[in-house]
Amino acid sequence: xxxxxxxxxxxxxxxxxxxxxxxxxxxxxxxxxxxxxxxxxxxxxxxxxxxxxxxxxxxxxxxxxxxxxxxxxxxxxxxxxxxxxxxxxxxxxxxxxxxxxxxxxxxxxxxxxxxxxxxxxxxxxxxxxxxxxxxxxxxxxxxxxxxxxxxxxxxxxxxxxxxxxxxxxxxxxxxxxxxxxxxxxxxxxxxxxxxxxxxxxxxxxxxxxxxxxxxxxxxxxxxxxxxxxxxxxxxxxxxxxxxxxxxxxxxxxxxxxxxxxxxxxxxxxxxxxxxxxxxxxxxxxxxxxxxxxxxxxxxxxxxxxxxxxxxxxxxxxxxxxxxxxxxxxxxxxxxxxxxxxxx
Amino acid sequence: xxxxxxxxxxxxxxxxxxxxxxxxxxxxxxxxxxxxxxxxxxxxxxxxxxxxxxxxxxxxxxxxxxxxxxxxxxxxxxxxxxxxxxxxxxxxxxxxxxxxxxxxxxxxxxxxxxxxxxxxxxxxxx
Amino acid sequence: xxxxxxxxxxxxxxxxxxxxxxxxxxxxxxxxxxxxxxxxxxxxxxxxxxxxxxxxxxxxxxxxxxxxxxxxxxxxxxxxxxxxxxxxxxxxxxxxxxxxxxxxxxxxxxxxxxxxxxxxxxxxxxxxxxxxxxxxxxxxxxxxxxxxxxxxxxxxxxxxxxxxxxxxxxxxxxxxxxxxxxxxxxxxxxxxxxxxxxxxxxxxxxxxxxxxxxxxxxxxxxxxxxxxxxxxxxxxxxxxxxxxxxxxxxxxxxxxxxxxxxxxxxxxxxxxxxxxxx
Numbered sequence: 001x002x003x004x005x006x007x008x009x010x011x012x013x014x015x016x017x018x019x020x021x022x023x024x025x026x027x028x029x030x031x032x033x034x035x036x037x038x039x040x041x042x043x044x045x046x047x048x049x050x051x052x053x054x055x056x057x058x059x060x061x062x063x064x065x066x067x068x069x070x071x072x073x074x075x076x077x078x079x080x081x082x083x084x085x086x087x088x089x090x091x092x093x094x095x096x097x098x099x100x101x102x103x104x105x106x107x108x109x110x111x112x113x114x115x116x117x118x119x120x121x122x123x124x125x126x127x128x129x130x131x132x133x134x135x136x137x138x139x140x141x142x143x144x145x146x147x148x149x150x151x152x153x154x155x156x157x158x159x160x161x162x163x164x165x166x167x168x169x170x171x172x173x174x175x176x177x178x179x180x181x182x183x184x185x186x187x188x189x190x191x192x193x194x195x196x197x198x199x200x201x202x203x204x205x206x207x208x209x210x211x212x213x214x215x216x217x218x219x220x221x222x223x224x225x226x227x228x229x230x231x232x233x234x235x236x237x238x239x240x241x242x243x244x245x246x247x248x249x250x251x252x253x254x255x256x257x258x259x260x261x262x263x264x265x266x267x268x269x270x271x272x273x274x275x276x277x278x279x280x281x282x283x284x285x286x287x288x289x290x291x292x293x294x295x296x297x298x299x300x301x302x303x304x305x306x307x308x309x310x311x312x313x314x315x316x317x318x319x320x321x322x323x324x325x326x327x328x329x330x331x332x333x334x335x336x337x338x339x340x341x342x343x
Numbered sequence: 344x345x346x347x348x349x350x351x352x353x354x355x356x357x358x359x360x361x362x363x364x365x366x367x368x369x370x371x372x373x374x375x376x377x378x379x380x381x382x383x384x385x386x387x388x389x390x391x392x393x394x395x396x397x398x399x400x401x402x403x404x405x406x407x408x409x410x411x412x413x414x415x416x417x418x419x420x421x422x423x424x425x426x427x428x429x430x431x432x433x434x435x436x437x438x439x440x441x442x443x444x445x446x447x448x449x450x451x452x453x454x455x456x457x458x459x460x461x462x463x464x465x466x467x468x469x
Numbered sequence: 470x471x472x473x474x475x476x477x478x479x480x481x482x483x484x485x486x487x488x489x490x491x492x493x494x495x496x497x498x499x500x501x502x503x504x505x506x507x508x509x510x511x512x513x514x515x516x517x518x519x520x521x522x523x524x525x526x527x528x529x530x531x532x533x534x535x536x537x538x539x540x541x542x543x544x545x546x547x548x549x550x551x552x553x554x555x556x557x558x559x560x561x562x563x564x565x566x567x568x569x570x571x572x573x574x575x576x577x578x579x580x581x582x583x584x585x586x587x588x589x590x591x592x593x594x595x596x597x598x599x600x601x602x603x604x605x606x607x608x609x610x611x612x613x614x615x616x617x618x619x620x621x622x623x624x625x626x627x628x629x630x631x632x633x634x635x636x637x638x639x640x641x642x643x644x645x646x647x648x649x650x651x652x653x654x655x656x657x658x659x660x661x662x663x664x665x666x667x668x669x670x671x672x673x674x675x676x677x678x679x680x681x682x683x684x685x686x687x688x689x690x691x692x693x694x695x696x697x698x699x700x701x702x703x704x705x706x707x708x709x710x711x712x713x714x715x716x717x718x719x720x721x722x723x724x725x726x727x728x729x730x731x732x733x734x735x736x737x738x739x740x741x742x743x744x745x746x747x
Binding site: 014023042129 | 486
């Protein structure tokens with residue numbers, strides 16, 4: 001959370017995260033290149049660059065896309081999510097190296113503009129196996145580029161969460177483009193089943209994790225709700241552990257009902273930063289703390305403690321016979337509402 | 344995450360679960376059969392048959408040449424090497440030489456490098 | 470595993486130290502990730518198609534002397550020496566320009582004559598190609614052309630054959646790129662052939678055919694739509710100084726590309742060969 005923007009707010013965990021990313025990138029490149037030089041001394045440097053960056057980028061893309069559902073399925077994976085954007089930018093850099101080298105290798109020094117050549121050299125657009133697969137990689141790289149340059153919070157605030165999220169949802173389109181880029185490119189040339197096998201495993205793992213996480217989320221969104229006099233029943237007060245919340249889905253959005261200091265307050269479950277699930281966070285130093293990036297809000301008014309300016313909607317709660325009841329009509333973001341007191 | 348996004352995610356991955364396996368299978372099934380690449384380089388076998396005063400030399404190029412040219416020279420028992428011809432792609436080549444030879448030399452004229460020299464066993468010599 | 474995954478800890482990124490259990494778990498993930506990464510690198514690296522035993526001596530000049538010939542494709546005819554029957558043997562060294570360009574522009578103003586050419590050598594399978602970087606790398610020799618150097622004598626007898634294989638550019642195939650063939654290289658081969666590098670049909674039995682039309686002229690523009698595809702072409706083949714030259718009628722290539730287009734309209738997803746017949 002920030003009151004003003006800096007290039008990157010470094011902290012120890014981010015530094016560790018980045019070092020691990022760099023170590024992973026170097027390890028992979030060193031391993032891939034070494035195995036090639038030992039077992040395929042005939043390989044050219046250009047092919048080594050193109051293939052090592054291609055395989056690393058697609059591997060990183062799979063890891064990046066797996067972190068989301070893993071963290072939804074079990075919060076112990078949350079540390080991987082914390083600095084995922086640096087992993088994303090790294091993946092873009094590796095993919096860009098692959099794309100730029102491929103364009104130089106296959107399209108430059110010819111009789112037309114290299115970028116134009118990507119689109120007009122192979123024109124079998126109406127065939128599947130002969131399809132100009134490089135165009136697919138090109139568009140995926142454009143998406144990754146847009147995502148990478150807008151990955152800073154500056155852009156999140158200036159574009160607005162809606163535009164920013166829509167832009168970053170394009171990662172799925174990019175994933176589809178990348179998979180087809182490989183299926184219709186390298187896979188049509190290589191005859192070994194290893195490349196196909198690994199790609200298949202990656203697809204299966206990713207799709208399964210996302211479906212599992214979606215099902216888990218879906219179950220919460222479709223829970224039956226008991227309603228009385230404009231209030232909905234949340235749960236027995238003892239069902240919530242101190243400094244934690246119970247999440248209920250009322251109307252169009254989820255609400256986090258927190259219990260702390262013998263009090264109960266309700267705020268929107270959606271963090272203003274990146275829509276993180278506040279209800280899966282904790283109250284630390286009297287503030288609701290988002291599990292994704294640690295943004296904080298005061299439970300009684302949904303406002304970030306000064307000097308921070310983020311605010312979320314608040315709700316009325318009451319306790320009747322140790323049962324918590326919630327009015328799902330939101331107050332404007334940051335409105336102070338009295339907490340319900342446990343008797 | 345907000346509810347519409349959750350629904351959107353679920354929808355996308357259900358579509359992917361359907362589309363990706365189909366695309367993957369089709370790409371594999373329709374993959375064109377390409378000839379296997381050749382492994383290794385500059386691998387030969389040599390043979391020599393002698394009839395009367397003629398030496399029949401056969402050279403089988405097992406693996407492709409990593410050379411710009413490949414000239415075949417006969418190495419006589421005495422005197423200078425004799426140019427017989429050239430070889431390029433894989434296959435069997437035969438050359439005849441009137442006289443006694445002890446071996447053959449393969450030489451890359453363009454790169455000015457010796458590729459291989461083979462000496463026939465003494466038992467084969469007349 | 471289930472025990473490891475159950476924790477009451479809460480991780481906050483900006484707090485310097487991660488909680489103990491979480492920290493241990495993440496360390497395990499990092500270790501497993503590094504192992505997996507190495508295995509994947511090895512599996513992918515060790516299961517590639519073999520690279521061809523060809524070479525491109527980039528930056529190293531080779532100087533060759535011979536007869537500069539423009540037709541059917543720009544080449545240097547170098548003498549290999551006289552064999553035992555007293556017949557002089559020659560080798561055709563194809564000439565190409567730098568990048569994805571042919572050598573036509575560089576030798577356009579040069580007369581057919583004995584020359585010395587300096588350039589980067591591209592070679593493999595006993596075939597040689599010379600990349601000329603500048604027209605000034607070609608210098609005329611004083612020597613006159615001898616009778617045996619006139620190429621017509623060297624033509625083998627023509628015969629009609631059918632060849633199945635892939636059309637690619639010899640510059641990439643014989644060493645500049647690995648692989649210089651197949652789906653991943655198709656666009657590059659199209660650029661090279663469009664840039665004037667003579668097309669070569671690499672047969673499925675690893676034989677090579679320079680492609681020209683019935684008048685012994687360039688077919689570069691005609692073959693572009695079928696470069697990189699598996700095709701069957703038939704025509705007259707003649708052998709000249711170590712290269713086979715396949716004369717294919719330009720009209721047949723046009724018919725073939727047209728029928729390929731039509732077929733693709735009907736069957737959008739075909740991976741079969743496209744045939745050309747008389």
